[in-house]
Amino acid sequence: MNSSASSKPAGAEPLHDVLIIGAGPAGLTAATYLARYRRDIVVVDAGKSRARWIPTSHNCPGFPLGVEGDQLLKCYRDQAANYGVAVTDGCIARLEKLADEAFCATAEDGRRWQARFVILASGVVDEMPAMQGLTEAIDCQAIRLCAVCDAYEASDAHIAVLAPVDEGIRHALFLRSYSERVCVLPTDAEAPDPDLKAEADAANVAIRAPATAMALKEGKTEVSFGDGASALFDTVYPVLGSVAQSGLALALGAKHDDNDELVVGADLETSVPGLYAIGDVVSALNQISVAVGHAAVAATAIHRRLARNFRENQDA
Numbered sequence: 001m002n003s004s005a006s007s008k009p010a011g012a013e014p015l016h017d018v019l020i021i022g023a024g025p026a027g028l029t030a031a032t033y034l035a036r037y038r039r040d041i042v043v044v045d046a047g048k049s050r051a052r053w054i055p056t057s058h059n060c061p062g063f064p065l066g067v068e069g070d071q072l073l074k075c076y077r078d079q080a081a082n083y084g085v086a087v088t089d090g091c092i093a094r095l096e097k098l099a100d101e102a103f104c105a106t107a108e109d110g111r112r113w114q115a116r117f118v119i120l121a122s123g124v125v126d127e128m129p130a131m132q133g134l135t136e137a138i139d140c141q142a143i144r145l146c147a148v149c150d151a152y153e154a155s156d157a158h159i160a161v162l163a164p165v166d167e168g169i170r171h172a173l174f175l176r177s178y179s180e181r182v183c184v185l186p187t188d189a190e191a192p193d194p195d196l197k198a199e200a201d202a203a204n205v206a207i208r209a210p211a212t213a214m215a216l217k218e219g220k221t222e223v224s225f226g227d228g229a230s231a232l233f234d235t236v237y238p239v240l241g242s243v244a245q246s247g248l249a250l251a252l253g254a255k256h257d258d259n260d261e262l263v264v265g266a267d268l269e270t271s272v273p274g275l276y277a278i279g280d281v282v283s284a285l286n287q288i289s290v291a292v293g294h295a296a297v298a299a300t301a302i303h304r305r306l307a308r309n310f311r312e313n314q315d316a
């Protein structure tokens with residue numbers, strides 16, 4: 001695709017300008033930018049964007065009435081398609097650096113692509129709580145996964161935070177800006193840090209007994225405590241961590257933080273030359289606006305590093 005022709009060494013795959021791994025908000029925005037820079041790109045996606053879980057986002061810039069995650073993904077995909085981008089379904093299983101500094105990516109089914117630059121936009125995968133009716137609970141927001149995203153919509157609700165106790169207290173204190181009724185359901189048996197416990201007490205954040213089961217009940221989350229007692233919460237925020245989908249970069253020696261999220265420079269290049277990372281997989285705030293900002297910066301930096309692609313007169 002696009003006017004920047006891919007070169008093809010004899011007997012090898014064509015050498016594209018850029019391979020984008022992942023087609024969530026980050027990857028699709030990078031695709032739109034690079035296609036509009038008339039670059040030759042390939043986008044490969046495993047089809048599991050975190051954004052597909054979003055019932056309605058109210059903090060995504062440009063959507064004053066909110067936007068559903070699926071609708072948002074369709075908008076990004078349609079916009080990229082307007083410039084000739086076709087997303088290839090597939091999961092990249094291996095990424096190698098070739099002797100000439102280009103990259104070779106191999107999908108799980110053996111398909112291969114070569115590119116001068118790679119943008120890893122592969123996101124993270126949330127650790128979900130064990131719960132009967134989990135998908136429906138996320139849909140009706142009896143379970144919420146991102147306080148930065150939607151705590152505003154939970155204002156004055158009866159809220160529980162399901163997390164290791166210290167993490168749970170930190171999260172509950174953040175949520176106290178939105179509701180007086182916030183408590184912690186600890187998932188570990190640790191004693192809380194004394195300073196945090198004092199802050200929780202001062203903020204009227206109770207630390208409850210550990211939950212033994214959760215179920216969706218009448219649009220709320222019913223939490224059982226094992227002694228026959230139970231409580232109904234308008235919403236529960238599980239804070240159980242996430243798994244960064246950074247393995248392809250880690251295998252090439254890319255720098256990362258304690259959560260395996262990638263450490264990048266100002267233009268989103270990882271410590272592996274030519275390998276860029278954008279969106280949730282980067283060690284930064286996991287938000288759509290951040291992901292699309294990353295994409296704009298990385299795509300523009302790569303365009304400037306590639307050989308110039310002067311346009312020929314199309315009428316000639």
Ligand SMILES: Cc1cc2nc3c(=O)[nH]c(=O)nc-3n(C[C@H](O)[C@H](O)[C@H](O)COP(=O)(O)OP(=O)(O)OC[C@H]3O[C@@H](n4cnc5c(N)ncnc54)[C@H](O)[C@@H]3O)c2cc1C
Pocket residue numbers: 021022023024025026027044045046047048049050051052053054055056057058059060090091092093121122123124126138144145146149150245278279280281286287288289291
């Ligand atoms: C319930 C929920 C509500 C949210 N609400 C909001 C909100 O209101 N506002 C907001 O700003 N953010 C919100 N978020 C966060 C938002 O969804 C993410 O920040 C955003 O999706 C990150 O975009 P991304 O492109 O980096 O990653 P993703 O959207 O996760 O996309 C990554 C893509 O890469 C693919 N992939 C991974 N590995 C490979 C591989 N090896 N080969 C090929 N493809 C691969 C995945 O399948 C996926 O399609 C919410 C998240 C959740 C779960």
